[in-house]
Structure formats: C-alpha cells, structure tokens
Amino acid sequence: MNDIFSLSGRHALVTGASGGLGRQFARTLAAAGALVTVAARRADRCAETVTLIAAAGGRAQAVNLDVTDAAGVAAAFDAATEMAGAPVDVVVNNAGVAVTKPALKVTEDDWDWVMDTNLKGVWLVAQEAARRMAAPGPDGAPRGGNIVNIASIIAFRQGSRIASYAISKAGVVQLTKILALELADKGIRVNALAPGYVITDMNRDILEGPAGQVIVQRIPQGRFGRPEDLDGPLLLLASDASSFMTGSVIAADGGQLVNSL
Ligand SMILES: NC(=O)c1ccc[n+]([C@@H]2O[C@H](COP(=O)([O-])OP(=O)(O)OC[C@H]3O[C@@H](n4cnc5c(N)ncnc54)[C@H](OP(=O)(O)O)[C@@H]3O)[C@@H](O)[C@H]2O)c1
Structure with missing residues (x-):
C-alpha cells in the first residue's frame, strides 16, 4: 500500500515553529519526508528546530x-522558495498568542495584538500561500496545495478571561471554511486542527498551577495533551490522506468538547 501520509517531495512551511506546538509540527512533517521551512521571529529558536530536524535525519x-x-510574509515565502528551489506545497498556520485577562481589563493594544497575530496573521499567510498555489504549474493547471490552520477548541465553547483569543480562533474556523469554499477549484485544500489544552510556553503558568488541576478534571481522558498527541491529526490534514477533506475542523482534545454539562 502507498504511504498516504508520506510528504516526500513536498515543501512545508510552519509558522511559529520556533517552539511549542509549531516545533513539534515541523518535526512531524520532516519525519514524514517533507522539506520544512521553519518560520518565526526568533532566529536562534528557529535554528534549534532546524538542528533537531537535521539530527533526526530530516531536511x-x-x-x-x-x-x-x-510585506514580510511575502518576503518569507520568496526566501523559502529560493532556498528550497521549490515553492511551498503545505502551510501550517500555527503562530499564535494569547492574552488571559478579564474582559473589562483587556486593553485595545491587547486586543489588536491577539487579533493581528491569530486572525490577520493566519489570513495574510493563507492568502499569500494560496496566491502562489493557485499559479499555473508546468501543465498550465493551478499548482495546488494544502493549508492547515491551527484553531482551538475555545472557538466552539466559552471561557472566562480569554475573550480576544477565543474570538480570534472562532474567526480562524470561519476563515478556514470560507477559504476552503473559494479555493477548492484551484486544487487548494484548507482545513483546521483544533487542539485542546497542551502544556506549552503559552499556558504553562496556568496549567501547571492550581487552575490546571481544576481544568484537567473537565477533560474526559483525564490529562492534558502532549505535543505528540497532535502528530496524527496534523499528518492527516497535511498529507494526501485527507485528499477529499476541505473546510473540515478536527478537534484533538481528550474529549473536552463532549464533556458533560
Ligand atoms: N498549547 C495549547 O494548549 C493550544 C491549544 C489550542 C491551540 N493552540 C494554538 O497552537 C498554536 C501554537 O501555540 P503554542 O501553544 O505552541 O504556543 P507557544 O509555545 O507560545 O508558541 C507560539 C509560537 O508562535 C510564534 N509567534 C507568535 N507571534 C508571532 C508572529 N507575530 N509572527 C510569527 N510567529 C509568531 C512564536 O514564535 P516567535 O516568538 O519566535 O515569533 C512561537 O513559536 C497557537 O496558534 C495556539 O493558539 C495551542
């Protein structure tokens, strides 16, 4: 049987791959055979990700x-294409930030930072990627490609102190579906992965403290996720294994979305 999860010959770009889930996503795609462009602001941390991938035999x-x-997004795609000698086929739109404050304490700067990164950033990267993927390939047809947006289960439920983040992620889900609709005839698939809680720099303070002990009780599987719990869902969406899926959102959350009222 063909390995339908193989990314051999593909060029994948992962935003926010300087740490956390993005680093794990980059390692997973590289282990599946992709040449991975690690894209983020902290060059030293990006270099660490590249070294980890190379040490595991990846590119x-x-x-x-x-x-x-x-403008920086376009320049990053240009640089990635030139270095690889090949355009980007797969994008994982992972970069994200969170502000956890009561709604009445959220400042305009907080709001803009979260929306600019989590929603406008996903849109800018998806639009730039899709313009390039829609360009004609050697046979004159659109080259096509595959975009995976990283949403969150908070897009579907409510939580206190997380308004701007939750709203940005709900926007990512809607953006995913609308882009899927508009880009299907160009051979571009757009899906989203909605993780539940996985301990990273974004939430370590909360999840490893007393609040975390309360939160974990709401997860039917009784534990927080590990970054590697997302390897399978990510590979499904990033590979031809999901060739008839577009506009889908997959939750990977230990059952938190189906917890009892
Ligand atoms: N951890 C969870 O429980 C969880 C659950 C659901 C969804 N998510 C989502 O998963 C994604 C990754 O989160 P994480 O938990 O891995 O958080 P993290 O450890 O804080 O990593 C966030 C990454 O985003 C990058 N980033 C932030 N602003 C950026 C910008 N303006 N341009 C480029 N890159 C930027 C950071 O890289 P630089 O600082 O180097 O640029 C960093 O590598 C986010 O979209 C998050 O919302 C996380």
Missing part, C-alpha cells in the same frame, strides 16, 4: 517571519 531551513507584516 529543514529557517526563514524570518512576523505574520502580522504583509
């Missing part, structure tokens, strides 16, 4: 990327 390169800067 990776790094580019500087701030997802909030449209």
Whole structure:
C-alpha cells in the first residue's frame, strides 16, 4: 500500500515553529519526508528546530517571519522558495498568542495584538500561500496545495478571561471554511486542527498551577495533551490522506468538547 501520509517531495512551511506546538509540527512533517521551512521571529529558536530536524535525519531551513507584516510574509515565502528551489506545497498556520485577562481589563493594544497575530496573521499567510498555489504549474493547471490552520477548541465553547483569543480562533474556523469554499477549484485544500489544552510556553503558568488541576478534571481522558498527541491529526490534514477533506475542523482534545454539562 502507498504511504498516504508520506510528504516526500513536498515543501512545508510552519509558522511559529520556533517552539511549542509549531516545533513539534515541523518535526512531524520532516519525519514524514517533507522539506520544512521553519518560520518565526526568533532566529536562534528557529535554528534549534532546524538542528533537531537535521539530527533526526530530516531536511529543514529557517526563514524570518512576523505574520502580522504583509510585506514580510511575502518576503518569507520568496526566501523559502529560493532556498528550497521549490515553492511551498503545505502551510501550517500555527503562530499564535494569547492574552488571559478579564474582559473589562483587556486593553485595545491587547486586543489588536491577539487579533493581528491569530486572525490577520493566519489570513495574510493563507492568502499569500494560496496566491502562489493557485499559479499555473508546468501543465498550465493551478499548482495546488494544502493549508492547515491551527484553531482551538475555545472557538466552539466559552471561557472566562480569554475573550480576544477565543474570538480570534472562532474567526480562524470561519476563515478556514470560507477559504476552503473559494479555493477548492484551484486544487487548494484548507482545513483546521483544533487542539485542546497542551502544556506549552503559552499556558504553562496556568496549567501547571492550581487552575490546571481544576481544568484537567473537565477533560474526559483525564490529562492534558502532549505535543505528540497532535502528530496524527496534523499528518492527516497535511498529507494526501485527507485528499477529499476541505473546510473540515478536527478537534484533538481528550474529549473536552463532549464533556458533560
Ligand atoms: N498549547 C495549547 O494548549 C493550544 C491549544 C489550542 C491551540 N493552540 C494554538 O497552537 C498554536 C501554537 O501555540 P503554542 O501553544 O505552541 O504556543 P507557544 O509555545 O507560545 O508558541 C507560539 C509560537 O508562535 C510564534 N509567534 C507568535 N507571534 C508571532 C508572529 N507575530 N509572527 C510569527 N510567529 C509568531 C512564536 O514564535 P516567535 O516568538 O519566535 O515569533 C512561537 O513559536 C497557537 O496558534 C495556539 O493558539 C495551542
């Protein structure tokens, strides 16, 4: 049987791959055979990701990327394409930030930072990727490609102190579906992965403290996720294994979305 999860011959770009889930996503795609472009702002951390991938026998390169800067997004795609000698086939739109404050304490700057990174950033990267993927390939047909947006289960439920983040992720889900609709005839698939809680720099303070002990009780599987719990869902969406899926959102959350009222 063909390995339908193989990414051999593909060029994948992962935003926010300087740490956390993005680093794990980059390692997973490289282990599946992709040449991975590691894209984020912290060059030293991106270089670490590249080194980890190379040490495991994979292929990776790094580019500087701030997802909030449209010109910078285009430049990052240019740099990634030139270094790889091949355009980007798979994008994982992972870069994200969170502000955890009561709604009445959220400042305009907080709001803009979260929206600019999590929603506008995903849109800028997806639009730049899709323009390139829609360009004609050697046979004159659109080259096509595959975009995986990283949403969150908070897109579907409510939580206190997380308004801007939750709203940005709900926007990512809607953006995923609308882009899927508009880009299907160009051979471009757009899906989203919605993780539940996975301990990373984004949430370590909360999840490893007393609040974490309360939160974990709401997860039917009784534990927080590990970054590697997302390897399978990510590979499914990033590979031809999901060739008839577009506009889908997959939750990977230990059952938290189906917990009892
Ligand atoms: N951890 C969870 O429980 C969880 C659950 C659901 C969804 N998610 C989502 O998963 C994604 C990754 O989160 P994480 O938990 O891995 O967080 P993290 O450890 O804080 O990593 C976030 C990454 O985003 C990058 N980033 C932030 N702003 C950026 C910008 N303007 N341009 C480019 N890159 C930027 C950072 O890289 P630089 O600082 O180097 O640029 C960093 O590598 C986020 O979208 C998050 O919302 C996480």
